[in-house]
Amino acid sequence: MRDFTLACILDAKPHDMLYTRILLTFASRYVVWAFHDAGAELRRDDLFYPSMIYRFARTYPSAKTQQLAETRLLNLAEALGYEPSPHRLNKQSREIRPFSHAELPAFESWAASRSTDRARRDSYGLLALAGGAGLGATEIAAVRGRDLTRTPAGWVVRVTGKAPRSIPIRVGWDSYADIAFEGLGDDDYAVIPHRKESSREIALMHYGARYDGPAIRRLRITWIVDQINVLPLASIVYAAGFKNVSSLLRYAPLAKVMPEVELHALLRSTGATQ
Known part of the structure; x- marks a missing residue:
C-alpha cells in the first residue's frame, strides 16, 4: 500500500x-x-x-x-x-457539486484580496475562464493572449487542444476578464504566465486548494449545470468540449423538468413545420 x-x-x-x-x-x-x-x-x-x-x-x-x-x-x-464510469452513474448526484449562487460573490472578494497584482490577475483570470467559459485546467493552461478577443458583446475565448471551440465568457464574469487580461500580449499566457509550461496545468489543478479559493473543477461543473437547462444537447457537448452526449449523463440528476403546461406546449409545436 x-x-x-x-x-x-x-x-x-x-x-x-x-x-x-x-x-x-x-x-x-x-x-x-x-x-x-x-x-x-x-x-x-x-x-x-x-x-x-x-x-x-x-x-x-x-x-x-x-x-x-x-x-x-x-x-x-x-x-x-x-x-466516472457508467456503473457509477447512480452515485453522480453526490459527485457533481456545483457552487450555489450564494457562494459565487465570495470568489470576487477572494480574487480582490490577493496580495499582489499578479496574484489578483491570475485569480480573476481563473474565474473568467473556468466559471465564465467552462474551461478545464488543461485548457486554461494553454490559453494565450492571442486566444482572447474583446468584442462589443463581450469576451470570446478560442480554445485549442483536443476539443477546439470558441466560447464567450458569460455576463457577470466578463468583468473579471477585463481585469485579468488588460495589456496581455499575444504570446503571453493568460493565467500564471511565470510558471513553466510543463508545470502550469498541475499548478492550476491545485490553485484553489493552495490559495484558499475555488477549485477549477467545481467552477467548470457549475458552468455546465447552468447550461444543461438552457442549451440543446449537441450545443452543450460542443461548448463543454465533450466527445459525445454520454458525458452529460453524470449531470442528469441536476437537470430541471419544465412545468407540465410549458412542456406540453413545446412538445406539440416541435416538428410542426416539417
Whole structure:
C-alpha cells in the first residue's frame, strides 16, 4: 500500500514539498481505509472517485479536517485523471457539486484580496475562464493572449487542444476578464504566465486548494449545470468540449423538468413545420 500511495502522489506531480507531505498524509490514511474498511482493490479506478472520498472524509471528527481531506483527495483524483464510469452513474448526484449562487460573490472578494497584482490577475483570470467559459485546467493552461478577443458583446475565448471551440465568457464574469487580461500580449499566457509550461496545468489543478479559493473543477461543473437547462444537447457537448452526449449523463440528476403546461406546449409545436 505504501508503494501504491507513493506512486499516486508522484504521478500527481504536487507543486512543492509541503503540499506533497500534506497530500501524502491524507492519501496514506485514505488508501488504508479504502482497502480495509471499504473493501476496495488497490487500483486507481477503484479508489479515487468522489463518492468514496466523501465517505472517507466523514471519518474525521472535525468539519474543517473533513473539508480539507475532501479537497486534497478530490484534487489528487483529478490530477490522476479520474473519469466516472457508467456503473457509477447512480452515485453522480453526490459527485457533481456545483457552487450555489450564494457562494459565487465570495470568489470576487477572494480574487480582490490577493496580495499582489499578479496574484489578483491570475485569480480573476481563473474565474473568467473556468466559471465564465467552462474551461478545464488543461485548457486554461494553454490559453494565450492571442486566444482572447474583446468584442462589443463581450469576451470570446478560442480554445485549442483536443476539443477546439470558441466560447464567450458569460455576463457577470466578463468583468473579471477585463481585469485579468488588460495589456496581455499575444504570446503571453493568460493565467500564471511565470510558471513553466510543463508545470502550469498541475499548478492550476491545485490553485484553489493552495490559495484558499475555488477549485477549477467545481467552477467548470457549475458552468455546465447552468447550461444543461438552457442549451440543446449537441450545443452543450460542443461548448463543454465533450466527445459525445454520454458525458452529460453524470449531470442528469441536476437537470430541471419544465412545468407540465410549458412542456406540453413545446412538445406539440416541435416538428410542426416539417
